[in-house]
Amino acid sequence: MPKILVTGGCGYIGSHTIVDLINHDFSVVSLDNLLNSNESSLEGVALITGKKVQNYRTDLCDLEGVRQVFLDHPDIQGVIHFAALKLVGESVEKPLLYYRNNVVGLLNLLDCMQEAGVPHLIFSSSCSVYGNANELPVTESTPRKEAESPYARTKQIGEDILQDLTNVDPRINAILLRYFNPAGAHESARIGEDPSNPPTNLVPVITETAAGKRQELVVFGNDYPTRDGSNVRDYIHVMDLANAHTKALQYLLEKRNTARCEIFNLGIGEGVTVLEAIQAFERVTGKKLNYRIGPRRPGDVVAIYANLDKATRLLGWTPQRNIDDIMRTAWAWEQVRSAR
Ligand code: NAD
Numbered sequence: 239m240p241k242i243l244v245t246g247g248c249g250y251i252g253s254h255t256i257v258d259l260i261n262h263d264f265s266v267v268s269l270d271n272l273l274n275s276n277e278s279s280l281e282g283v284a285l286i287t288g289k290k291v292q293n294y295r296t297d298l299c300d301l302e303g304v305r306q307v308f309l310d311h312p313d314i315q316g317v318i319h320f321a322a323l324k325l326v327g328e329s330v331e332k333p334l335l336y337y338r339n340n341v342v343g344l345l346n347l348l349d350c351m352q353e354a355g356v357p358h359l360i361f362s363s364s365c366s367v368y369g370n371a372n373e374l375p376v377t378e379s380t381p382r383k384e385a386e387s388p389y390a391r392t393k394q395i396g397e398d399i400l401q402d403l404t405n406v407d408p409r410i411n412a413i414l415l416r417y418f419n420p421a422g423a424h425e426s427a428r429i430g431e432d433p434s435n436p437p438t439n440l441v442p443v444i445t446e447t448a449a450g451k452r453q454e455l456v457v458f459g460n461d462y463p464t465r466d467g468s469n470v471r472d473y474i475h476v477m478d479l480a481n482a483h484t485k486a487l488q489y490l491l492e493k494r495n496t497a498r499c500e501i502f503n504l505g506i507g508e509g510v511t512v513l514e515a516i517q518a519f520e521r522v523t524g525k526k527l528n529y530r531i532g533p534r535r536p537g538d539v540v541a542i543y544a545n546l547d548k549a550t551r552l553l554g555w556t557p558q559r560n561i562d563d564i565m566r567t568a569w570a571w572e573q574v575r576s577a578r
């Protein structure tokens with residue numbers, strides 16, 4: 239049972255990935271300072287898997303604290319690094335908070351991995367590193383554009399740090415996973431997206447509106463050059479995304495990587511408009527959503543979706559779920575959450 243350290247293990251994608259890791263016979267330790275989560279997600283993981291996962295309530299910016307986790311677990315074989323702040327708008331308001339948390343956190347983690355001799359790292363990157371891409375669908379070699387926010391820049395910097403480090407340190411292998419738009423929840427509705435901050439992403443805003451927590455959903459613009467005028471995105475179910483992490487880890491552990499730093503896009507390879515996402519929600523839940531068309535949101539790209547051939551070819555990963563599955567599971571989770 240290879241032991242894996244998951245940073246940000248109590249968060250949204252981290253907790254779902256832990257379920258998939260346990261289902262594939264990995265043993266897991268989590269490090270999460272609970273800045274945007276709480277440990278009830280690990281209780282959900284325990285209900286699903288029957289396994290209790292230990293969480294260190296440690297801040298990645300606390301170098302000594304991170305070092306202690308590696309000292310306590312000298313058998314860690316790889317790290318999946320989710321822990322980061324992720325609100326695009328907040329990052330514009332508080333750039334230093336984002337640079338410190340996301341960049342210093344990564345540097346501390348890498349220092350400790352080097353000291354402990356842990357060779358494998360999976361890094362959560364984002365389609366936001368592409369900015370306003372010139373070509374669609376985007377492949378891993380589509381040039382990165384100027385970042386649209388400090389948040390996106392922290393992901394570009396993280397990628398650059400890992401490219402530079404793996405160029406000179408043969409002991410470290412890294413995989414950069416560029417997620418498109420993660421959404422949905424585990425089928426059991428025992429875990430899901432449960433942020434401490436009010437969500438701003440489309441799918442939780444849809445489910446919160448349907449649950450009556452918000453009065454209405456505002457569609458940010460219907461005058462874009464797309465098939466119905468609203469933005470196009472590539473929504474990927476969180477359990478498919480979770481499984482890609484397991485496959486990426488197996489790829490490194492089995493030494494199938496051809497370079498010491500490799501990049502993979504993770505989406506479903508299809509664009510869905512905002513209005514189509516709303517229709518999908520209404521279709522699968524039978525609920526009418528209260529929405530109106532509003533102005534464009536500054537910084538939104540018109541359309542982006544992934545070419546995922548590389549992940550399919552090299553990792554053997556193919557997403558199994560679609561926008562309907564995303565809406566069905568997100569709604570089931572919202573109902574559990576609202577009843578708490
Ligand atoms: P999340 O906020 O649910 O999870 C991140 C977790 O990291 C939280 O539990 C938080 O408490 C923890 N954390 C943050 N800073 C920390 C620190 N300094 N020390 C220790 N723990 C810390 O977010 P998520 O949606 O699960 O995202 C996971 C990763 O994926 C992030 O790196 C994010 O930038 C990236 N990502 C997310 C999306 C998305 O839409 N959710 C898209 C692309 C990339």
Ligand code: WQD
Nearest residue numbers: 326364366419438439440443456457458469471512535538
């Ligand atoms: C999706 C679409 C909105 C809310 C963000 C980050 C990106 C990545 C994923 C981390 C857009 C529209 C939304 C609403 C709306 N995260 N929308 N009304 O902006 O594609 O990507 O999350 O790495 O970096 O930027 O995701 O869910 O916010 O928006 O009309 O109330 O839904 O305009 O077209 P986005 P999103």
